[in-house]
Amino acid sequence: MAVNSTPDRPERPVATATRAPRRPRGEGQWALGHREPLNPNERIKKDDDPLNVRARIENIYAHRGFASIDPQDLRGRFRWWGLYTQRKAGIDGGRTAVLEPHELEDEFFMLRVRVDGGQLSLAQLRVVADISREFARDTADITDRQNIQYHWIRVEDMPEIWRRLESVGLQTTEACGDCPRIVLGSPVAGVARDEVLDPTPAIDEIVRRYVGDKQYSNLPRKFKSSISWLVDTPYEANDIAFLGVEHPDHGPGFDVWVGGGLSTNPMLAKRLGVWVPLAEVPDVWAGVVGIFRDYGYRRLRNRARLKFLVADWGVEKFREVLEKEYLGRALLDGPAPELPSKPLDHIGVREQADGRNYVGAAPVVGRVSGTQLAQLADVVEAHGSDRVRLTPYQKLLVLDVAPERTDSLVAALRGIGLEAEPSAWRRGTMACTGIEYCKLAIVETKARGEELVARLEERLRGFDADISIHINGCPNACARTQVADIGLKGQLVVGPDGRQVEGFQVHLGGGLGMAQGQTAGFGRKLRGLKTTAEELPGYVERVARRYLAGRAEGE
Ligand code: SF4
Numbered sequence: 001m002a003v004n005s006t007p008d009r010p011e012r013p014v015a016t017a018t019r020a021p022r023r024p025r026g027e028g029q030w031a032l033g034h035r036e037p038l039n040p041n042e043r044i045k046k047d048d049d050p051l052n053v054r055a056r057i058e059n060i061y062a063h064r065g066f067a068s069i070d071p072q073d074l075r076g077r078f079r080w081w082g083l084y085t086q087r088k089a090g091i092d093g094g095r096t097a098v099l100e101p102h103e104l105e106d107e108f109f110m111l112r113v114r115v116d117g118g119q120l121s122l123a124q125l126r127v128v129a130d131i132s133r134e135f136a137r138d139t140a141d142i143t144d145r146q147n148i149q150y151h152w153i154r155v156e157d158m159p160e161i162w163r164r165l166e167s168v169g170l171q172t173t174e175a176c177g178d179c180p181r182i183v184l185g186s187p188v189a190g191v192a193r194d195e196v197l198d199p200t201p202a203i204d205e206i207v208r209r210y211v212g213d214k215q216y217s218n219l220p221r222k223f224k225s226s227i228s229w230l231v232d233t234p235y236e237a238n239d240i241a242f243l244g245v246e247h248p249d250h251g252p253g254f255d256v257w258v259g260g261g262l263s264t265n266p267m268l269a270k271r272l273g274v275w276v277p278l279a280e281v282p283d284v285w286a287g288v289v290g291i292f293r294d295y296g297y298r299r300l301r302n303r304a305r306l307k308f309l310v311a312d313w314g315v316e317k318f319r320e321v322l323e324k325e326y327l328g329r330a331l332l333d334g335p336a337p338e339l340p341s342k343p344l345d346h347i348g349v350r351e352q353a354d355g356r357n358y359v360g361a362a363p364v365v366g367r368v369s370g371t372q373l374a375q376l377a378d379v380v381e382a383h384g385s386d387r388v389r390l391t392p393y394q395k396l397l398v399l400d401v402a403p404e405r406t407d408s409l410v411a412a413l414r415g416i417g418l419e420a421e422p423s424a425w426r427r428g429t430m431a432c433t434g435i436e437y438c439k440l441a442i443v444e445t446k447a448r449g450e451e452l453v454a455r456l457e458e459r460l461r462g463f464d465a466d467i468s469i470h471i472n473g474c475p476n477a478c479a480r481t482q483v484a485d486i487g488l489k490g491q492l493v494v495g496p497d498g499r500q501v502e503g504f505q506v507h508l509g510g511g512l513g514m515a516q517g518q519t520a521g522f523g524r525k526l527r528g529l530k531t532t533a534e535e536l537p538g539y540v541e542r543v544a545r546r547y548l549a550g551r552a553e554g555e
Helices: 040-047 050-064 071-075 077-081 123-134 155-167 200-210 278-295 308-313 313-326 370-382 405-414 426-428 446-459 538-552
Strands: 083-087 103-113 119-121 147-151 180-185 225-227 240-247 251-258 269-275 348-351 357-361 387-392 396-401 428-432 469-472 486-496 498-507 526-531
Touching: 050 071, 050 077, 050 155, 071 077, 077 083, 077 225, 119 123, 123 147, 123 155, 123 387, 147 155, 180 200, 180 240, 200 225, 200 278, 225 278, 240 269, 240 278, 251 278, 251 428, 269 278, 269 313, 278 308, 278 313, 308 313, 357 405, 370 387, 370 396, 370 405, 396 405, 426 428, 426 446, 428 446, 446 469, 446 538, 486 526, 486 538, 498 538, 526 538
Parallel strands: 180 225, 225 240, 428 469, 469 486
Antiparallel strands: 083 103, 103 147, 119 387, 240 251, 251 269, 348 357, 357 396, 387 396, 486 498, 498 526
């Protein structure tokens, strides 16, 4: 089957019995003939391709305002252009599940800008900063998928925002929605000393060919991708991941993993066991997206991610379908990549392959402002660089710094609140959007993360171990609850006085990108282990002190 065809199953003969046999309900898979929408989300996508909503935004909604927006566009198709309505201020987490969507939202939007591979030029950084200050009340969070996320956006401003973004080659196309989201990439692609093959051309080609292509704009749910030579993205948590590996006969290429995803039924991606050369990465990527589109489950939203299909089929069948129906050829078997003892986050000063340095710096929980990004652009330019990278750990890098200017850059970054020598707490803590803006949230996350880091820096100054703390505002795990040393899932818990208050379910001991012997896996969800948000800093402090007291020599 070609990747752009979605054939229906042949018609069945009409049953002659008095009662027609009941057709099995199925999972809504297109390739098995189920083309009628089985839920409202599928209906919205079938009624009109969500990419078409851009014209309505530009021609109608931007002129007539928020109240004119068709609800199916507002809460459905807008996402394909990176737009979500944001949570109305002052609604507590206890009401998240009981209010109707329109009661939860205000007339402003969250807007995600995709920065595929996390790569930003100075010109792009300046535009991102300007938009933040002019249209987004100075918000510009760095997400853990290398996006920039604005808040307080008005629909009236979208035509001008798109004009400015697109003037420097940035876009919001398919930044959200049931479609191919941003492609994660190594923040040091093309400059790292230990990178053998720079995958940036494959990322660029995928974006050029397929983002905004209506053949791929109606998937069962979101589709997350990662392409890197180094283990510096959370690759196992993606629907598809390409990881660098050397083939003994064919040289450098990529090992392919499929079916990862966290959220409420977390699964780690599995190796297909194939080796793919750089030039073929886009075709293989499109084949896997094609399988997802045609065979992915569309009946229930909570079973619609690729991971469920991979779990049901197994990787052998998945590979066979990919080769026979989508690529029309067999793929080469490939070796497993070597995995480091821990994923790289690139914080600090490191030497590039060309002898210059890159500097990785940490804001706190990815929170930066447009003002700060504008200052960053000035600092970067003053130190002779033209390139910034965002990381999937809510951090950023400045590339191409001459060795003799590196100390000055580190000091200048510190002066604008970006720390290249951060504490273990600042370095390892991430937080999702949370109740401040997210309609699904149950608890506050960003401000709590900032408080937590400040408190731990004060109480455990000099803590010398790597530690990851991922704070999530609900079970959706946008900040990867299950794969942190301390993963925190927001929920209401019973406070000391018996009333429900904001708190967290704790997962301990998860990790990604681990070598044999330190196998990647999910943290243990300790049933009874919950903490109120207020007690969180004390709880983390106790865990850290216990770890320090009990750790083995050299651990
Ligand atoms: Fe929103 Fe929940 Fe995702 Fe946090 S984890 S951004 S609260 S959906």
